[in-house]
Amino acid sequence: MKSKSAVIIGAGIGGICAAIHLASHGIHTTVAEKNALAGGRVDQINRDGHRFDAGPTLMVMPHVYEAEFSSLGCPINELLDLQRVDPTYHLVFDDGSQLALTSDMQSLKNQLESIQTGAYQGFLRYHKEGERHYRIAMERLVNCDFRRFSDFFNLGNIPLLFQVKPLVKHYANMSAYFDNSRLKAAFTFQDVYMGLSPFEAPATFSMMPYTEMAHGVWYPKGGMYSIVEALMTLAREAGVEFAFDTTVEQIIVNGRRASGVVLEHNQLVKPDVILANADLPYVYQDLLPKDSLAERISRKQFSCSVISFFWGVDKPYEALGPHTLFLADDYHANFDAIIRDLGLPANPSLYIHAPARLDPSMAPLGQDTLIAIVPVGHLSENGEQDWADLTDQARKHVFRRLATLGITDLEAHIKFETTLTPLSWRKRFNLMKGSTHGLSHNLTQLAYFRPANRHPRYRNLYFVGASTHPGTGVPTAMISARLVARRILDELPALD
Ligand SMILES: Cc1cc2nc3c(=O)[nH]c(=O)nc-3n(C[C@H](O)[C@H](O)[C@H](O)COP(=O)(O)OP(=O)(O)OC[C@H]3O[C@@H](n4cnc5c(N)ncnc54)[C@H](O)[C@@H]3O)c2cc1C
Numbered sequence: 001m002k003s004k005s006a007v008i009i010g011a012g013i014g015g016i017c018a019a020i021h022l023a024s025h026g027i028h029t030t031v032a033e034k035n036a037l038a039g040g041r042v043d044q045i046n047r048d049g050h051r052f053d054a055g056p057t058l059m060v061m062p063h064v065y066e067a068e069f070s071s072l073g074c075p076i077n078e079l080l081d082l083q084r085v086d087p088t089y090h091l092v093f094d095d096g097s098q099l100a101l102t103s104d105m106q107s108l109k110n111q112l113e114s115i116q117t118g119a120y121q122g123f124l125r126y127h128k129e130g131e132r133h134y135r136i137a138m139e140r141l142v143n144c145d146f147r148r149f150s151d152f153f154n155l156g157n158i159p160l161l162f163q164v165k166p167l168v169k170h171y172a173n174m175s176a177y178f179d180n181s182r183l184k185a186a187f188t189f190q191d192v193y194m195g196l197s198p199f200e201a202p203a204t205f206s207m208m209p210y211t212e213m214a215h216g217v218w219y220p221k222g223g224m225y226s227i228v229e230a231l232m233t234l235a236r237e238a239g240v241e242f243a244f245d246t247t248v249e250q251i252i253v254n255g256r257r258a259s260g261v262v263l264e265h266n267q268l269v270k271p272d273v274i275l276a277n278a279d280l281p282y283v284y285q286d287l288l289p290k291d292s293l294a295e296r297i298s299r300k301q302f303s304c305s306v307i308s309f310f311w312g313v314d315k316p317y318e319a320l321g322p323h324t325l326f327l328a329d330d331y332h333a334n335f336d337a338i339i340r341d342l343g344l345p346a347n348p349s350l351y352i353h354a355p356a357r358l359d360p361s362m363a364p365l366g367q368d369t370l371i372a373i374v375p376v377g378h379l380s381e382n383g384e385q386d387w388a389d390l391t392d393q394a395r396k397h398v399f400r401r402l403a404t405l406g407i408t409d410l411e412a413h414i415k416f417e418t419t420l421t422p423l424s425w426r427k428r429f430n431l432m433k434g435s436t437h438g439l440s441h442n443l444t445q446l447a448y449f450r451p452a453n454r455h456p457r458y459r460n461l462y463f464v465g466a467s468t469h470p471g472t473g474v475p476t477a478m479i480s481a482r483l484v485a486r487r488i489l490d491e492l493p494a495l496d
Helices: 013-024 062-071 105-115 119-142 170-176 181-186 189-194 203-214 225-238 280-287 292-298 331-340 387-403 422-429 474-494
Strands: 005-009 028-032 044-047 050-053 082-085 089-092 098-101 217-220 241-243 248-254 257-263 267-269 273-276 305-313 323-326 350-353 368-376 414-420 461-463
Touching: 005 013, 005 248, 013 028, 013 225, 013 273, 013 474, 044 414, 050 305, 050 368, 062 474, 098 105, 098 181, 105 119, 105 181, 119 170, 119 181, 119 203, 170 181, 170 203, 181 331, 189 203, 248 280, 257 273, 273 280, 273 474, 280 292, 305 387, 305 422, 350 387, 368 387, 414 422, 461 474
Parallel strands: 005 028, 005 273, 028 241, 089 323, 273 461
Antiparallel strands: 044 050, 082 217, 089 098, 248 257, 257 267, 305 368, 305 414, 323 350, 350 368
């Protein structure tokens, strides 16, 4: 019998992992990637001995990585040298006061109690709720394949309404645990990873601060890009073929089938299965025929974006921990400015990553490698945002916030700078609206309500990655890949 074939559009984490699963089951698998490098948003910039992770910098949910690497046929520790980052974050507030989120419970207790008497008990109760949300959501909403309506809408799932608080807003829920607004911010800012404001995110997302505190945030030696390198080793061993610098221009459809993909220079390829790892809204908008579904997807809520600065610096800034987060006191106004007004807040919360604190090889000896990330709105429809001006403002905010830590000379020590804005994200990875996390994760775009891993009309066209089920994030893309590969393998015999 002729072996089946699959073409995967995009070598992001979801695309590479799905390719490994399919190729390991005998499917002839080719990945077409528009860029020269694998990894998609897990991207890297190397210059003059400075190594930057241009996308993710936080390895969260370590158990998921472990399980997914095992499902790909190799224990993670054989491929990656991992260390736990503790304290995970150094939070810095507007007045320069700090909170180090650490797994050292005595230290955490002392710090929380100094901010608000009784806060440690509140933290323990919040942590317990987060544990419940994580356990149940991972089993019933994330690590779960929703192929049919009844896979989600069934009697067994009714208790979820109470068990994981989907109808309660995350920030409002914090009042049950803390009075102090800085503490409420300290344990909800993670919602921005989903592209969400805690004022609109479901309280279910307390699962994120929980897993960060309980299971830790980790760091692979060599940075996050070493995860891509490890996966590419497995992909090549499994026999996956890659075509880099190869853009898919169109998906050809015929009745209820996707009959082929058109590559650059009009080359037509006709596999049995097409799996789109390129972000789903872009695929509907640019690769498929325009129809009402594409229109509906484009009207969905998109996550925010970021302006990122990559600085090679000629001296080390040891005062900066690996992950420093400047949290603005006007927390609510921050999210309104980003999500509602699609702009830059007047006093933005922002994040600085100093990878050489974790792996000295990320910077030349006696120098430093710094990344600053400032969340901003996604691209607006009317194109009125002035990104040069917003980037300039964001840059000044970073220096202003660093001054609260006594760092006032950074600008003078920058050897070179690379900047990525929402326009860069759109261009580099075809992310619609430059949304770094794709479709948002609000209640109506989660679980069964998120665009599914298979196209509703074209039976052999599947999706994997951030804007499909289960959602954004590196570990989530690995889950998405396993779920969709299983579905393809189950459905392939009936696709002829
Ligand atoms: C700034 C930033 C910070 C982040 N921080 C974290 C973090 O700390 N931790 C975490 O877990 N996650 C983080 N994320 C999210 C995480 O990076 C993504 O959710 C995940 O990598 C998405 O993977 P994916 O499988 O959807 O593929 P993508 O990364 O979207 O890759 C899709 C690939 O398809 C390619 N492509 C697009 N169109 C075409 C075409 N027409 N033809 C051929 N190829 C095409 C693209 O070039 C790309 O390589 C971050 C993301 C960003 C941008």
